[in-house]
Amino acid sequence: MGLITGKNNIRMAEMRDYPGVSLLMDELHQMHVEARPDLYRALETRMEEKEFTELLETDKRYLYVAESSETGLILGYGSAQLSLIQDNPLMVDRRMLYIHELVVDNKHRGQGTGKQLLEAFIGLGRELQAHSVELSVSTFNSGAQAFYEQMGLVVRSSRMEYTL
Numbered sequence: 001m002g003l004i005t006g007k008n009n010i011r012m013a014e015m016r017d018y019p020g021v022s023l024l025m026d027e028l029h030q031m032h033v034e035a036r037p038d039l040y041r042a043l044e045t046r047m048e049e050k051e052f053t054e055l056l057e058t059d060k061r062y063l064y065v066a067e068s069s070e071t072g073l074i075l076g077y078g079s080a081q082l083s084l085i086q087d088n089p090l091m092v093d094r095r096m097l098y099i100h101e102l103v104v105d106n107k108h109r110g111q112g113t114g115k116q117l118l119e120a121f122i123g124l125g126r127e128l129q130a131h132s133v134e135l136s137v138s139t140f141n142s143g144a145q146a147f148y149e150q151m152g153l154v155v156r157s158s159r160m161e162y163t164l
Contacts, residue, residue: 008075008113010120013063018052020074021065028103035140038163055079062097064120066104066113076113078102080121082128097125099135109143118151 013021022045029046032039055061058081066076079100086093099121104113125133134156137144 007069008066008116009069010064010066010116013056013065013077015053015056017065017074018049021052021077022047024074024077024103024105025101027106028101031141032138035138062124064117066117075108076104076117078117078121080124082130094131095129097121097128097130097133099133102135114147115151
């Protein structure tokens with residue numbers, strides 16, 4: 001049973017989704033390689049089947065796929081993890097749902113799939129009584145930045161570098 005239905009079915013990922021998820025992760029990684037070859041290595045496969053299996057079994061880790069209601073193809077993928085910040089003398093105790101990846105097939109962007117996935121994670125965050133849903137996005141990925149801002153996310157901090 002899916003979390004959200006409509007044009008796409010947003011549901012928890014299963015082992016059978018690995019081939020589609022792997023292609024999406026390859027696409028996401030390739031975008032990073034092209035934008036920052038000084039940081040990212042070109043890989044044959046970004047996510048091995050063993051890694052996907054381990055993620056599926058990780059406690060407090062949530063993997064969602066966006067599956068086309070028409071074709072059954074995996075059009076999007078996201079993973080998030082619930083983190084508990086507690087007993088830190090500098091910080092207030094809180095629960096945060098951190099989105100590690102959120103990717104939509106390049107050919108299907110701009111059609112609401114990313115919005116469905118992000119809304120599923122926001123709903124999950126509420127269900128888990130998290131105080132926030134957070135993620136990181138590279139500055140070279142201006143399309144993703146604009147999308148997240150449109151969805152109501154705000155920049156909390158920036159990571160800067162001085163290349164030597």
